[in-house]
Amino acid sequence: MHQGAAARLVAEFKFGGQVVLGRVMAELAAPNFAAFLGSLPEAERTVVTWVPSHPHTRRVRGYNQAEVLAKVLAAGHGPLATAPLLKKTRRTRQQKELDRAARRENLRGVFAMNEGWKERVPASAGALLLVDDVFTTGATVQEASSVLSSASGLPVYVFTFCRAVGGGSERHD
Numbered sequence: 001m002h003q004g005a006a007a008r009l010v011a012e013f014k015f016g017g018q019v020v021l022g023r024v025m026a027e028l029a030a031p032n033f034a035a036f037l038g039s040l041p042e043a044e045r046t047v048v049t050w051v052p053s054h055p056h057t058r059r060v061r062g063y064n065q066a067e068v069l070a071k072v073l074a075a076g077h078g079p080l081a082t083a084p085l086l087k088k089t090r091r092t093r094q095q096k097e098l099d100r101a102a103r104r105e106n107l108r109g110v111f112a113m114n115e116g117w118k119e120r121v122p123a124s125a126g127a128l129l130l131v132d133d134v135f136t137t138g139a140t141v142q143e144a145s146s147v148l149s150s151a152s153g154l155p156v157y158v159f160t161f162c163r164a165v166g167g168g169s170e171r172h173d
Contacts, residue, residue, distance in 0.1 A: 006161070006162045007162075009021055009024065009025055009161075010025075010133050010134055010161065010162065013025060013065050013068075013133065014061075014065045014133060017061070017062065019062070019063050019068060022063075022065060022068035022069050022072055023068075023072050025069055025133075025161050026069055026072035026073045026076065028161075029069075029073065029159075029161050030073070030076055030077075033073050033076075033077060033159060034077060036157075036159055037077060037080075037129075040127060040129075040157060041126070042125075042126025042127040042155070044078075045122075045124055045125055045126035045127065046080060046081075046125070046126065046127045046128070046129050046157075047080070047081045047082070047083055047085075047120075047121055047122070047125045047127075047128050047129070048070050048071075048073070048074040048080050048081065048082045048083075048128075048129045048131060049070065049082065049083055049084065049085040049086065049128055049129070049130055049131070049148070050064065050066035050067045050069070050070040050071075050084075050086075050130065050131045050132065051066040051086070051130065051131070051132040051140055051141065051144050052064060052066075052067075052084070052086045052087050052088045052111070052144075053065075053066075053067075053088060054088040054090070054091045054092070055088075056091055057088075057091070065133050066131055066132045066133055067084070069131055069132075069133060069161060070082060070131035073131060073159070080129075081122065081125075083117070083120035083121060084114055084120070085113060085114055085117045085120060085121070085128070085148060085152075086111050086112070086113060086114060086144055086147060086148065087111070087112055087113075087114050088110055088111060089109075089110055089111070089112050090110055092106045092107060092110055093106050095107075095136070095139070095140065100137045100139070103136075103137050103139035103140075104137075104139045104142075104143075106139075107139050107140060107143040108143065110143065111143055111144045111147045112147065113147065113148075113151045117151070117152075121152060121154075125152075125154060126154070126155075127154055127155045127156070127157060128148050128149075128152060128154050128155070128156045128157070129156075129157050129158075129159060130144055130145050130148060130156055130157070130158050130159070131158075131159050131160070132144075132158070132159075132160045132161075133160060133161050133162075134160055134161065134162055134163070134164055135158070135160040135162070135163045135164065136163075136164040141158045141160070145158060
């Protein structure tokens, strides 16, 4: 759940410049990640990707927290193939400032496939696994997974480090 220590980990990882916490979070999530992978019919043919940050956000932060988490999780399980399949095409307001409806609108049409994405997904791929740090309302992963699924024709599964409690009043998405 996204409260207490988990909320503090995510906040420091995402907003506090503590990139090392990505490894800590991946280690904490590893048992759940392994169990989740084990439940997928295409587990050995799954390509891991992540929710992208806008280039400006990445420059300011120095990293994309979802990418760090995805790569560490994938490396510990197989290793699984990873690929930067999506890009964020415009800057948006911070999701933590918005209610459920505004979050959806804020992200509408903001994700697109990266150039050359087809070359990054093996022909044998059976599914895509989208990783993000927190699931709050689902607006982010819904928009991103819709783009992935439409372009690739593959099933898209979602894994997040934690899920916010309390509906739209949480401060991350």
